[in-house]
Amino acid sequence: MTGPSLEDLLATLRVVSIPMRVTFRGVTEREVALLEGPAGWGEFGPFLEYAPPEAGRWLAAAVEAAWSGWPDPLRLSVPVNATVPAVAPEAVPGVLQRFPGTTTAKVKVAERGQSTEDDVCRVAAVRDAMGPHARVRVDANGAWDVATATDVLGRLATHDIEYAEQPCASVEELRDLRLALARKGIDIPVAADESIRKAEDPMRVRDLDAADLIVIKAAPLGGVRRALEIVEECGLPAVVSSALDTSVGMAAGVALAAALPRLDHACGLGTVALLAGDVTTDSLIPVDGELPVHRVVADPDLLDRHAAAPDRVRWWRDRLTAAWEHA
Structure with a gap:
C-alpha cells in the first residue's frame, strides 16, 4: 500500500479541543488533530511548543495508525x-x-x-x-x-x-x-x-x-x-x-x-x-x-461537540503541513 499524500491527510483532518479535569503540564485544554485512513483513525497531537522536526515523528505515527495499522498483539x-x-x-x-x-x-x-x-x-x-x-x-x-x-x-x-x-x-x-x-x-x-x-x-x-x-x-x-x-x-x-x-x-x-x-x-x-x-x-x-x-x-457527534475553533483548525493545518516535510 502506498502512503498518503499531504492532500489526503488534510482532507480527513479533524481538530478537537477537550478540557482537562485537572491541569497537567500546564495544559488546561488538550488540542489534537485526528486523521482517518484505510486502516482506521490516527492522532497527531504534539504539544503546542514542539517544532516541525519533532512534530514530524508524531505525524509519522498518526499516518502509521491510519494507513498501515499495527503489528499483531501478543496479549489481549x-x-x-x-x-x-x-x-x-x-x-x-x-x-x-x-x-x-x-x-x-x-x-x-x-x-x-x-x-x-x-x-x-x-x-x-x-x-x-x-x-x-x-x-x-x-x-x-x-x-x-x-x-x-x-x-x-x-x-x-x-x-x-x-x-x-x-x-x-x-x-x-x-x-x-x-x-x-x-x-x-x-x-x-x-x-x-x-x-x-x-x-x-x-x-x-x-x-x-x-x-x-x-x-x-x-x-x-x-x-x-x-x-x-x-x-x-x-x-x-x-x-x-x-x-x-x-x-x-x-x-x-x-x-x-x-x-x-x-x-x-x-x-x-x-x-x-x-x-x-x-x-x-x-x-x-x-x-x-x-x-x-x-x-x-x-x-462523529463527539468530533462535532469538541470541534476546535476555525482559527485553531487553520493553525493545525499549517502545523501538519510543516511537519509533513519531516515525517
Whole structure:
C-alpha cells in the first residue's frame, strides 16, 4: 500500500479541543488533530511548543495508525498505572479514584513553582492512599541537577519508589546520578524518557549505562514499529507510556505495549481519565487496572461537540503541513 499524500491527510483532518479535569503540564485544554485512513483513525497531537522536526515523528505515527495499522498483539490487555499530576496532597485520593483497580501510580514531581516538600508530601499521600504493596514511581521531566536529584530521591526512598523517570535532563547527568545513588546506597532505579524520545541518538542511554530501563511512547518515536525497533536495539526493559491522548491516540500506545515481547511494568496509558471528554463512546479507560487491546473509532457527534475553533483548525493545518516535510 502506498502512503498518503499531504492532500489526503488534510482532507480527513479533524481538530478537537477537550478540557482537562485537572491541569497537567500546564495544559488546561488538550488540542489534537485526528486523521482517518484505510486502516482506521490516527492522532497527531504534539504539544503546542514542539517544532516541525519533532512534530514530524508524531505525524509519522498518526499516518502509521491510519494507513498501515499495527503489528499483531501478543496479549489481549495491558496493565496501566494511575497518573497523579502535581496536585496538593488532599487532592490525591480524588485523582486515584479515576483509575480503579490500578496497583501502580506515577507521580509528577519537580513542578515549576513548587518545592521539594510539596513533592515529598504528594508522594507520601499516594503511598498512604494505595497502601504498602502498590508500586509508586516518580517523574521529574528532567528538572533536577544531579545533586538535587540525589537529595530528593534520598528523601523519597522511604516511600519505596519503583523508579525515577527522567530525573535529570542529559544522558551524562543520568549516568552520574546512577553512580551517586549507588554510592549513597539509595536503591531507586533510573528510567530514561526524554533521553530516548527526544534524542538524536537514543542508544547513548545504553552506551553510557545511563539508565536501568527506558520509557517509550509510540507517537514521539514515530510509531509503533519504530518504537519496537528502539527497544530491541537498546536492550533495556521498557515501560510504555503516552502523552495526553484521546482514546484514538491511546490505542497506539496500547498496540505498542501489546506487541512488546517483554512487558514487566504497568504502562502509563491511563491518562484518558484526566480528560473531561473524548472522541469515542468506547473510551480507553482502565477497568480493574487494565486496558483492552483494540482499535478505536471516532464518533462523529463527539468530533462535532469538541470541534476546535476555525482559527485553531487553520493553525493545525499549517502545523501538519510543516511537519509533513519531516515525517
